[in-house]
Amino acid sequence: MDFYTLSDKTIEKELGHRIKALRLRKNMTQKQLAAATTLSLNSIKSLESGRSKLATLIAVLRELEALDHLENFIPEISISPMQLAKMQGHVRKRASGERLRPQAKDESEW
Numbered sequence: 001m002d003f004y005t006l007s008d009k010t011i012e013k014e015l016g017h018r019i020k021a022l023r024l025r026k027n028m029t030q031k032q033l034a035a036a037t038t039l040s041l042n043s044i045k046s047l048e049s050g051r052s053k054l055a056t057l058i059a060v061l062r063e064l065e066a067l068d069h070l071e072n073f074i075p076e077i078s079i080s081p082m083q084l085a086k087m088q089g090h091v092r093k094r095a096s097g098e099r100l101r102p103q104a105k106d107e108s109e110w
Contacts (some may be wrong), residue, residue: 012050019057020048022064037063 003011023033030048034041037059046052047060061067079087 009050014050016048016050016052019060019064022066023048023060026064028064033060033063 001014006014023030028036030044031041033039034044037044039056039059043052043056044060047056058067061069
């Protein structure tokens with residue numbers, strides 16, 4: 001499935017459908033899953049309809065023994081040896097963004 005061609009809402013619904021299919025494969029009702037995760041029934045329903053919080057998603061994946069799928073969801077970013085040497089062992093904490101550079105004086109200015 002090419003997620004780039006889908007809207008955010010469509011992706012949310014697709015993830016909800018996949019969570020529901022995973023729950024049904026484990027032969028659990030929404031109520032049983034809610035009790036096992038200590039979440040409300042409405043939280044489970046919201047997750048399966050594509051409207052949920054990350055904490056809810058994590059709790060449900062943990063109960064459905066599917067946390068290992070998160071590795072495929074967003075894999076850990078590795079640093080190349082060259083980048084590591086350049087950074088001299090420092091861990092990057094923020095993006096560089098645009099830096100203000102002094103403007104070169106143009107001869108046509110007053």
